[in-house]
Amino acid sequence: MSKNVLVTGGAGFIGRNMIRGMLGDGYHITSLDNFKIGGWEHIPEDIRDHVEWVQGDTRNIDLLMQVVKGKDSVIHLAAPSSFLMYEEDPVGGASVTTHGFINLLEAMRRQGLGKLVYASTSAVYEGNPVPYVESMKLSPPDLKALSKKWNEEVARQYSERYGITVIGMRPFSVYGHDEFSKGGYANVISLFVWAVLNDVIPVVWGDGRQTRDFIYVEDAGRAFQTALERDLATQEFNVGTGVETSFNEVLSLIGEELGKEIEPKFVDVPIAIYAQRLMADVSRAVEVLGFQHEVDVREGIRRVIKAARGAQSTQKWPGISSAQMYFETLPAS
Known part of the structure; x- marks a missing residue:
């Protein structure tokens, strides 16, 4: 297959880790990003000079027409995470x-591109029992999930009407070693590690028994690349591990790795819509996509700790060491 690919949101957390793997596999990457979250200073040096970086917004159809031209396919990650x-x-x-999503599909249609892999979200399943299966009926409870579900429906329409293959990826709880650019929006694993290393008490919403299907960022990026490379029909895939881990278990693992007793601060959940359990059924990903995760939660936590310790002596640390305190500034719904 040809390897001239546009990645929207390539400077973001999943994007920059995915791009590293793609460059190693011989891809030529153009990235369109507004650099709002994944700022230029967070782009690793090993990929910085090997990608054509374009600053802009996917809501600019004229710009999209330019950056899509001449590409073979697109991976779309540009949206609030x-x-x-x-x-x-x-x-x-x-x-x-x-x-931004319909602009991208329209630009692809006009320029004759035939394949798009894009980020949806596991939040589209909320209200269903776990594990979440791709065939479940979706009734999104919040605006993020509703917007992503709308994208999935538009994707299928463009696929059916114009023959574009559109693969929707539904990531679960993505975490990893370099979430520094996300600050208080980072995954709870990173927030807990940063807090404990800074001798700050971790803040836990509820009683800590809520669960997530935590998937390491490099595994998530590999899932997107795999979907790009496989000859597939338009459909959706869960991007998870099929393993459910509670916040209390995460804190226990962090404590074991650091040799510390962690006593978190439990607070009321400050938002009206909040999932108590998240877990993927990964059967379709394994059997159809041919994807399985490689990094388990303990190993992922080790990598997050190692990266955070490396950041302690840098300018990144003061901004993230107490990033979790952002939670306490949220007004109750």
Whole structure:
């Protein structure tokens, strides 16, 4: 297959880790990003000079027409990554997610591109029992999930009407070693590690028994690349591990790795819509996509700790060491 690919949101957390793997496999990457979360200073040196970086917004159809031209396919990651971002700016979050997505599909249609792999979200399943299966009926409870579900429906329409293969990826709880650019929006694993290393008491919403299907960022990036490379029909895939881990278990693992007793601060959940359990059924990903995760939670936590310790002596540390305190500034719904 040809390897001239546009990645939107390539400077973001999943994007920059995915791009590293793709460059190693001989891809030529153009990235379109507004650098709002994944700022230039967070782009690793080993990929910085090997990608064509374009600063811009997916809501700019003229710009999309330019950057799509001559590409073979697209991986679309450009959208607010945290449900908190949609809570704080509902109009902006929904606008980027929906307007940017249909712009991209329309630009691809006009320029004759045939394949798109894009990030949906596991939040589309909320309200269903776990484990979440791709065939479940979706009734999204919040604006992020609703916007992503709309994207999935538009994707299928463009696939059926114009023959574009559109693969929707539904990531679960993605975490990893270099979430520094996300600050208080980072995954709870990173927030807990940063807090404990800074002798700050971790803040836990509820009783800590809520669970997530935590998938390491490099595994998540590999899932997107795998979907790009496989000859598949338009469909959706869970991007998870099929393993459910509670917040209390995460804190226990962090304590074991650091040799510390961790006593978190439990607070009431400050938002109205909050999932108590998240876990993927990974059967379709394994059997159809041919993807399985490689990094388990303990190993992932070790990598997060190692990266955080390396950041302690840098300018990144003061900004992230107490990033979790952002939780306590949220008004109760």
